[in-house]
Amino acid sequence: MEAAELREPQARAGEDRSAYAGVLRYYELAKRAEWQVRDLPWGEVPPIPEYTGSPQKLARRRDMWRSVVTQQLQADELAIEMAAQLFALAPDPEAKLYYTTMVQDEARHTEAWLKLAQEAGGTAERDPYLDELARFVLEAETVEEKVFLMQVFYERLIIPRFRMIARSSRGTVLEDLCNRLTVDDGIHHSSGVAYERVLLQRADEKTKRQLIAGAKRLLPVFVQHALWRPKAREVIGRLMRETDERMLREDIEQGIRLAHSFGLDVGEIELTF
Ligand SMILES: [Fe+2]
Ligand SMILES: [Fe+2]
Numbered sequence: 508m509e510a511a512e513l514r515e516p517q518a519r520a521g522e523d524r525s526a527y528a529g530v531l532r533y534y535e536l537a538k539r540a541e542w543q544v545r546d547l548p549w550g551e552v553p554p555i556p557e558y559t560g561s562p563q564k565l566a567r568r569r570d571m572w573r574s575v576v577t578q579q580l581q582a583d584e585l586a587i588e589m590a591a592q593l594f595a596l597a598p599d600p601e602a603k604l605y606y607t608t609m610v611q612d613e614a615r616h617t618e619a620w621l622k623l624a625q626e627a628g629g630t631a632e633r634d635p636y637l638d639e640l641a642r643f644v645l646e647a648e649t650v651e652e653k654v655f656l657m658q659v660f661y662e663r664l665i666i667p668r669f670r671m672i673a674r675s676s677r678g679t680v681l682e683d684l685c686n687r688l689t690v691d692d693g694i695h696h697s698s699g700v701a702y703e704r705v706l707l708q709r710a711d712e713k714t715k716r717q718l719i720a721g722a723k724r725l726l727p728v729f730v731q732h733a734l735w736r737p738k739a740r741e742v743i744g745r746l747m748r749e750t751d752e753r754m755l756r757e758d759i760e761q762g763i764r765l766a767h768s769f770g771l772d773v774g775e776i777e778l779t780f
Contacts, residue, residue: 526705526708527601527705529701529702529705530599530601530602530698530701530702530705531601531604531605532701533697533698534601534604534608534698537605537609537612537691537694537698538608540690541608541611542615542687543615547619547680547683547684547687548680548683549626549680552678553679554623554627554680555572555576555626555627555676555680556572556675556676556677556679556681567739569627569628570631570739571739571743572627572681573624573627573629573630573631574631574739576620576623576624577624577631577632577633578634578637579620579688580617580621580623580624580630581633581634581637581638582637582665583613583616583617583620584617585637585638585640585641586613586616586617586657587610587614588641588645589613589641589645589657590606590610592653593606593653593657594606594607594609594610596650597702598650599702599705605698609695609698612695616691619684620684623680623681623684626680631737631739632737632738632739634732634735634737636728636731636732636735637732639728640725640728640729640732643656643721643724643725643728644661647721648717649714649717649718650706651703651707651710651715651718652714652718652722654703654706655699655721655722655766656721656722656725658695658696658700658702658703659696659699659700659765660722660725660729660762662692662696663696663761663762663765664729664733664758664762665688665692666689666696667754669685669686669689669692670685670689672685673685673686673689703769707769707770707771715771718771719766719771719772719774722762722766723773723776726759726776730755733751733754733758734748734751734752756778759778
């Protein structure tokens with residue numbers, strides 16, 4: 508890997524090379540998985556699930572799905588900014604190359620959600636906690652912390668949620684889109700794990716301590732985001748509360764295990780919900 512050697516001629520080549528190869532592999536994978544918004548089954552299947560019943564019931568369902576679409580649109584809009592920041596700040600050429608694919612992915616996701624929102628009759632209420640989460644990542648001081656919060660932590664959590672949405676929206680554009688996003692965010696997450704390992708191998712103790720402190724500050728906001736339900740989904744939110752809390756616990760435990768696998772000692776974490 509010539510580029511890495513040029514940048515850091517004093518680096519122990521053997522060690523760094525294998526680590527960067529991991530990041531490069533995800534670049535190749537991302538290029539192969541690339542798709543276009545026009546590939547979605549627009550016009551062939553309904554954008555969101557259709558129901559029969561009273562006008563009130565239909566309106567309630569439409570509001571609910573509009574709200575689901577709005578949250579994902581919001582998440583991908585914010586993801587463009589975060590991915591662009593990672594692209595700008597990543598010091599390693601291999602990572603920079605990889606992030607060109609992530610910026611394109613998040614922009615394409617947003618494009619698809621914007622079209623879907625339009626076909627579904629517009630957008631709904633924004634999740635204020637999601638904006639706050641994004642601010643945490645954008646304002647984090649180090650690349651190590653940004654990669655951890657966005658790719659290692661957040662993008663892994665979103666995957667089971669896409670699967671859940673897909674399962675309840677069979678035969679729609681929404682289902683097709685969620686299936687594609689499961690694949691894309693799987694790559695975003697795994698590439699982040701691969702890059703974070705390289706970053707943390709050379710990070711000092713202060714950077715690691717900052718990262719852990721940042722993750723702990725983010726956690727309560729993440730809990731509020733995961734459990735937040737706008738008006739349109741209040742009823743379903745109550746029904747889902749138990750599932751949400753169980754998923755949340757599993758997500759956080761998995762995040763802690765991942766942190767441990769990076770050699771980070773996260774200490775005590777108290778979950779109050
Ligand atoms: Fe995305
Ligand atoms: Fe993503």
